[in-house]
Amino acid sequence: MSARAAFLLLWGLALGRVTEEAVLIDTRANLWAEAESLLKPGAIVTLTCQSVLRTQEFQLFKDGVPQEPVRLDSPAFEHRFLLGAVINDTRGLYRCRYSTDGGWMGLSNLVELTGTEPLPPPLLSTETVSWITMGLNTTLLCLGGLRGVTFLLRREGDDQFLEVAEAPKAMQATFSVHRAGNYSCSYRIHAAGALSEPSATVTIEELARLPPPTLTLERESSEVLRPGSPATLTCVAPLSGVDFQLRRGEEVLQVLMSSTSPDRIFFHLDKLALGDSHVYTCRYRLHGELMPWSLDSAPAELVLSDGTLPAPELSAEPAVLSPKPGTLVQLQCWAPRTGVRFALVRENAGRRLVHSLLSPAGTKAHFELHDVSVVDSANYSCIYTDTAPPFAGSAPSARVELRVDGPLPKPQLRPLWRGAVTPGRDAVLRCEGEVPDVTFELLRVGEGEPSTRQWAAQPSADLVLTYVGPQHTGSYSCRYRSYWPNPFQSELSDPVELQVAGS
Structure with missing residues (x-):
């Protein structure tokens, strides 16, 4: 066998995350081949499957098809699968798994045994973020399918830049980067060996300021709140281990905070007053009093009303309250005076959720619902609130029932993809709808349970069939659904045929 016999690792990385409340551990197996086994022509090649927990049962998969499980006499952390020389019968895409009392754990990383040269490329990815800024140590992770190789990192257009990392007991190497640029990595089996093909390029940008976090209201806090109610706002940063700050306008708030992971914080506001009906933002910084703050998040607004002001009037245009799907519906909310903040309220299951907010110059606010569908069916009302002390709020208007x-x-x-899918590869299907904040489901024709599902804030999602084999051949359709605030489910899409090569 050639010393350049190729192994390629494709890793769906899910790092264990240390949190303030729990430690999440990736329990999937690791699979690798030893680089030294490639130095001897005709050498017997083995794949080592390493478990996180002691087990007596391992299983190897080849080209998406499970092989006969191996039962050990006593619990162990790894098992070596003897493959022999790289010939047609042993070439393929491999994964492995192990069992526990709770059943089989998830599939390992992917190792490709090809027997071809040159060495195939590794996978280069960012460990945290794809940018650098003052005080931040940005790292790149280069993953290969062999243990005991030398990794090399290069910067495009910079002949002087070359970082080298030995990995005698690992399949990966971590590189710190301090300059913007386009990076790629490769590896070699020994000092005199040829380099592998380079990885795909990863671009690192330099930012003057940390990018903004995301601020959201917890579900209960998105209602019209009464004075004395609590509220929770969640701030999520693009990296972990940072300091957070909540602001109301330009005022920095000192409130109770909690966290379930180091990239987010929950701000708990207790016993809200009418003056707390305001716009809030959050930001973060790296640890250190002198470190600069990030850009502010997009604002989130709390709406409070004591119901003491006269109720406004709500009307709809067109007046018919059963419009055709796809049409524009306008809702006008009229108050008895100017200088107020209007809120359109959607009522579902006894809850009054703030749909949108306007501050017009006059006494009437014009709310628009574009391209309405059955998703928009609900009872609507509106309120208004003072924008200056004493910050009183109105009673709700009469309801307008919209049914689409x-x-x-x-x-x-x-x-x-095009053509038939190679056995052992992933098959990605994009489901495109018109409704955001829904769960997309991929269903095989003739089966009732989804093959995979994914929630998406956008009106589309990429649904992945991992490590396909002949058993995945068939027709697939997708749909989208929501369980809250009002349950709905779309029709199925037209089917797409999935063919697996060789089946």
């Missing part, structure tokens, strides 16, 4: 009949827009399913 007809099915939800049918999504479209597109395969992100």
Whole structure:
């Protein structure tokens, strides 16, 4: 066998995350081959499957098809699968797994045994973020399918830049980067050996300030709140281990905080007063009093009303309250005076959720619902609040019931590949709808349970069938659904045929 016999690792990385409340551990197995086994022509090649927990049962997969499980006499942390020389019968895409009392754990990383040269590329990725800024140590992770190789990192257009890392007991190497640029990595089996193909390029940007976090209201806090109610706001940063700050306008707030992971914080506001009906932002910084703060998050607004002001009037245009799907519906909220903040309220299951907010110059606010569908069916009302002390709020208007009949827009399913899928590769299908904040489901024709599902804030999602084999051949459709605040489910898309090469 050639010393350049190729092993390629494709890793769906899910790092264990240390939190303030729990330690999340990736329990999937690791799979690798030893680089030294490639130095001897015709050498017997083994794949080592290493478990996180002691086990007596390991299983190897080849080209998406499970092989006969191996039962050990006593518990162990690894098992070596003897493959022999790299010939047609042993070439392929491999994964492994192990069992516990709770059943089989998830599949390991992917190792490709090809027997071809040159060495295939490793996978280069950012460990945290794809940018650098003052005080931040940005790292790149280069992953290969062999243990005991030398990794090399290069910067495009910079012949002087070369970082080298030995990995005698690992399949990966971590590199720190301090300059913006386009980076790629490669590896070699020994000092005199040829380099592998380079990885795909990863671009590192330099930012003058940390990018903004995301601030959201917890579900209960997105209602019209009464004075004395609590509220919780969640601030999520793009990296972990930072300091957070909540602001109301330009005022920095000192409030109770909690966290479940080092990239987010929960701000708890207790016993809100009418003056707390305001716009809030959050920001973060790296640890240190002198470190600069990030850009501010997009604002989140709390709405409080004591119901003491006269109720406004709400009307709809068109007046018919059963519009056709896809039309524009306008809701006008009228108050008896100017200088107030209007809130359109959507009522579901006894809860009054703030839909949108306006501050017009006059006494009337014009709210628009574009391309309405059955998703918009609900009871609507409106309120208004003072923007200056004493910050009183109105009683709600009379309800307007909006009912949109007809099915939800049918999504479209597109395969992100051409021809037949290579056994052992992933098959990615993009489901495109018209409704955001829904769960997308991929279903095989004739089966009731989804093959995979994914929630998405955007009206589309990439649904992945991992490590396909002949058993995945068939027709697939997708749909989208929501369970809250009002349950709905779309029709199925037109089907897409999945063919697996060789089946």
